[in-house]
Amino acid sequence: MEEGAVARRLLDLRELRVAAVAQLDLLDARAAAAERRLEAAAAEIIAALRAREAELHAALRDDCEGRRAQLRRVIAEIDDCTQRLCQRNSRNHDNDNEYEQEEDYYNNDDNDINMKSREAWLRESAFFDVPRPVCYTVTSRPIMAERHLTLLQEPAPSFIPSALTVPITDNSVYLPLHSETTTTIIKTTKADKIVGSCMVLQDGMLHYIATSGGTKPFWNPIESDAIRVHCNAPIVLGRLSSLCTAVDASRTSTTVLQQQCFRTASFEKARIEFDFGDRRWVDCTAYALRHGHASEHAALRSWRLLGSRDKSHWVVLDEQRRNNTLGASPFNVGTFNIDRECVFDQARVIWHCGTADTAFCAFRYLALELTGPDAVGEHHIELSGMEFYGALVNTVMDYKSG
Numbered sequence: 578m579e580e581g582a583v584a585r586r587l588l589d590l591r592e593l594r595v596a597a598v599a600q601l602d603l604l605d606a607r608a609a610a611a612e613r614r615l616e617a618a619a620a621e622i623i624a625a626l627r628a629r630e631a632e633l634h635a636a637l638r639d640d641c642e643g644r645r646a647q648l649r650r651v652i653a654e655i656d657d658c659t660q661r662l663c664q665r666n667s668r669n670h671d672n673d674n675e676y677e678q679e680e681d682y683y684n685n686d687d688n689d690i691n692m693k694s695r696e697a698w699l700r701e702s703a704f705f706d707v708p709r710p711v712c713y714t715v716t717s718r719p720i721m722a723e724r725h726l727t728l729l730q731e732p733a734p735s736f737i738p739s740a741l742t743v744p745i746t747d748n749s750v751y752l753p754l755h756s757e758t759t760t761t762i763i764k765t766t767k768a769d770k771i772v773g774s775c776m777v778l779q780d781g782m783l784h785y786i787a788t789s790g791g792t793k794p795f796w797n798p799i800e801s802d803a804i805r806v807h808c809n810a811p812i813v814l815g816r817l818s819s820l821c822t823a824v825d826a827s828r829t830s831t832t833v834l835q836q837q838c839f840r841t842a843s844f845e846k847a848r849i850e851f852d853f854g855d856r857r858w859v860d861c862t863a864y865a866l867r868h869g870h871a872s873e874h875a876a877l878r879s880w881r882l883l884g885s886r887d888k889s890h891w892v893v894l895d896e897q898r899r900n901n902t903l904g905a906s907p908f909n910v911g912t913f914n915i916d917r918e919c920v921f922d923q924a925r926v927i928w929h930c931g932t933a934d935t936a937f938c939a940f941r942y943l944a945l946e947l948t949g950p951d952a953v954g955e956h957h958i959e960l961s962g963m964e965f966y967g968a969l970v971n972t973v974m975d976y977k978s979g
Contacts, residue, residue, distance in 0.1 A: 876904025
């Protein structure tokens with residue numbers, strides 16, 4: 578009996594050893610798999626960091642090139658002024674005997690130089706450009722016979738001529754959102770929509786301003802100072818001008834869009850404000866947003882579009898809550914209609930306008946404001962373009978025409 582017990586004990590030990598060896602092999606296999614996963618994750622993180630580094634380097638290069646160009650222009654202007662002053666000083670020394678005549682001459686020359694300097698400065702800054710008398714209404718819906726009433730209860734004492742002023746005549750340009758090219762359809766004023774994967778922003782008011790109504794080559798309206806934009810959140814990628822560069826149809830490839838993305842740090846109530854000027858307001862009937870990443874990333878989910886005439890009282894033009902349109906595909910475009918009746922009801926309460934004053938749907942300021950977290954639960958604004966559709970309204974002409 579003792580020999581049988583020993584034999585059974587040996588058999589149990591052999592089975593235990595086999596099980597231990599099998600468990601050891603399993604642990605080795607799991608360890609190897611974990612190491613491979615860690616290596617793959619580390620490689621992915623390193624690749625993302627390198628891509629981020631490349632983006633930052635590209636943004637830095639672009640910014641430095643822009644600043645270099647500005648500094649070169651300043652240096653050229655300084656050299657030109659210095660040369661003119663030296664020539665004037667030389668003429669003063671050569672003509673001491675004709676001092677009185679020369680004094681009158683140089684006084685006139687000073688006036689000419691000052692006038693030419695002012696004119697050159699005004700031409701350089703589109704914000705102070707005097708508008709041409711013939712421009713057009715830009716609308717994303719079929720043209721209807723209607724006339725904008727005055728937007729000013731009292732005339733302002735003076736206005737600075739600026740590219741923010743676009744006089745509107747009876748001429749109109751119909752720029753619909755073509756479903757066959759954008760796969761984007763706006764069906765009703767309740768912002769019903771069908772959004773596809775197209776990355777193209779159809780031409781609207783920003784493109785119209787950037788091309789002076791199609792009469793000039795595209796020039797970013799923020800860089801030309803034709804409109805002014807402010808963001809209350811820190812910018813971590815790109816520049817504000819990227820929002821308007823995107824309306825250039827020649828810059829809509831994925832490679833280009835990756836270089837002109839705009840993203841802010843996570844900031845609750847992050848907000849972008851557009852100033853269209855004191856004499857040119859916008860009657861916005863629709864707007865479009867383009868996602869700012871090749872994946873869903875920090876796509877916008879909850880936001881609202883606001884309008885204001887005085888930057889003190891704001892009207893809600895459109896509000897979206899937990900909207901999953903943006904980020905459905907790389908750099909896709911979502912378009913949204915504005916309920917003008919709802920906008921007018923708000924404006925009537927604020928500015929006490931009558932039922933016939935439909936022009937009170939036009940505003941000088943537009944603002945895009947976050948009202949909730951994005952796709953990653955933070956509060957980033959991540960876009961690669963915006964566009965507005967509607968009508969440009971000239972407040973001075975409307976007031977003068979009664």
